[in-house]
Amino acid sequence: MGDGVLNVHCRSDNDDLGLVRLPVHSNYTHNFRTQMFRTTLYYCELTAPGFVQKTFDTFKDVIEFVDNECGGRHCFWKATDEGIFLYQIQKKQYFKKYDWDNAPPDDEDPKELDE
DSSP states (O other): OTTSEEEEEEEOSSOEEEEEEEETTOOOOOOOOOOTTSOOEEEEEEEETTTEEEEEEEEEOSHIIIIIIISSSOOEEEEETTEEEEEETTTTEEEEEEOOEEOOOTTSOHHHHTO
């Protein structure tokens, strides 16, 4: 993926965890407390500049996501050249969750492409 760096920017409605630049084969974790009324939602934007990108929900505090997709309250994600995978704890296996979107060239502003 590009120069071997994956940009990760995660946030919720209340918290912006900032941009983190991850070298190949590295890990990134973040911890948070869920809200009383099960409204916690975190999403991340992953980009390998000039190559691929994807924005997706990384945690939703709803039973369908926590129990059926993550298999517990800890969600483990893995990004590879083939896509983005979520680890299902009970099955002890990663499952492909998302394909990458093609990234715009580095000299273009992605917001302009949506107009």
